[in-house]
Amino acid sequence: MDDVLVLIPLKGFDLSKQRLRLEGYPRPDLLMRHLAEGVIRACAPRRCVVVCEEPDVALWALRRGAQVWLNRATGLNDALTRARTGLRDRAHVLLVVHGDLASPTGLDTLDLSAPVTIVTDRHGRGTNALGLHREVEFTFEFGEDSAGRHRDQALARGLAHHVLEHSSWSLDIDTMDDLAQTADEGGFLTPLA
Numbered sequence: 001m002d003d004v005l006v007l008i009p010l011k012g013f014d015l016s017k018q019r020l021r022l023e024g025y026p027r028p029d030l031l032m033r034h035l036a037e038g039v040i041r042a043c044a045p046r047r048c049v050v051v052c053e054e055p056d057v058a059l060w061a062l063r064r065g066a067q068v069w070l071n072r073a074t075g076l077n078d079a080l081t082r083a084r085t086g087l088r089d090r091a092h093v094l095l096v097v098h099g100d101l102a103s104p105t106g107l108d109t110l111d112l113s114a115p116v117t118i119v120t121d122r123h124g125r126g127t128n129a130l131g132l133h134r135e136v137e138f139t140f141e142f143g144e145d146s147a148g149r150h151r152d153q154a155l156a157r158g159l160a161h162h163v164l165e166h167s168s169w170s171l172d173i174d175t176m177d178d179l180a181q182t183a184d185e186g187g188f189l190t191p192l193a
Contacts, residue, residue: 004112004131005091006043007083008066008099009076010036012054017100023176033060035100035173040064042104043097050099051083077140088134096130096140102171102182110169116154116161120147122170122181129169 010016010032017028025031040048040061050061051069058068069086073079084094093112097104110117110129116138117131127146132138136159141149147163154161171181 003091004046004093004095005087006046006048006107007051007069007080007087007094007096008036008039008043008048008061009051009079009096010057010061010099011052012057013060017174019175020173020179025176025179031173032100035102037064039097039099039101039104039107040066042101042107043095044108046095046108047091049083049087051079053079076142080140080142084132084140092134094132094134096132098128098172100172100174101128101169102173102178103168106168110164111162114162115159116150117164118147118150118154118161119164119167119169121172122166124165126172128172 013029013032016032020028048066049069050057050066052058052061053070053072058070061068069083071079071082073082080096095110095112097107110131112131115133115136118127119129120126121128125145125147127142127150130150137157138153141153151161151163171178173179173182
């Protein structure tokens with residue numbers, strides 16, 4: 001059994017980053033591929049499983065050395081719940097990491113000693129990464145204000161937890177403002193093809 005198993009949920013690339021598309025970014029699918037590949041690389045040597053519904057995403061992930069959990073689910077939380085149920089006995093800690101982090105370097109060193117670890121987005125409201133020990137009963141609540149809901153759930157269940165705010169993993173790319181923030185912090189902008 002591995003110590004940590006990383007789950008990276010990914011939508012179909014053609015469906016990704018609709019807000020960016022609406023704001024005029026010409027190829028959000030290329031950006032999403034670039035970001036997700038960076039997350040997979042940054043998690044090494046931890047084993048990564050891409051959770052997806054689309055066969056083309058599954059093939060893309062396999063070509064990058066990730067394993068795949070392919071299923072039809074009713075949204076992100078359902079997909080992650082199904083994957084956690086099926087993979088629970090394969091690791092002591094399950095780490096969910098979103099595939100759109102601007103700077104994923106160092107994810108392999110994230111301290112997951114607390115039963116629940118929450119890495120917030122740059123606004124402190126979203127959850128960019130969530131670590132759960134295998135024995136912890138916990139319900140995924142990704143979506144708007146998920147960091148607060150995950151924190152409240154840990155408190156309600158009496159679970160020791162660690163909340164990491166303003167980390168290098170706090171910037172995820174959803175909008176043109178996020179891209180501007182990446183540039184302000186000296187990050188990359190992926191080339192458009």
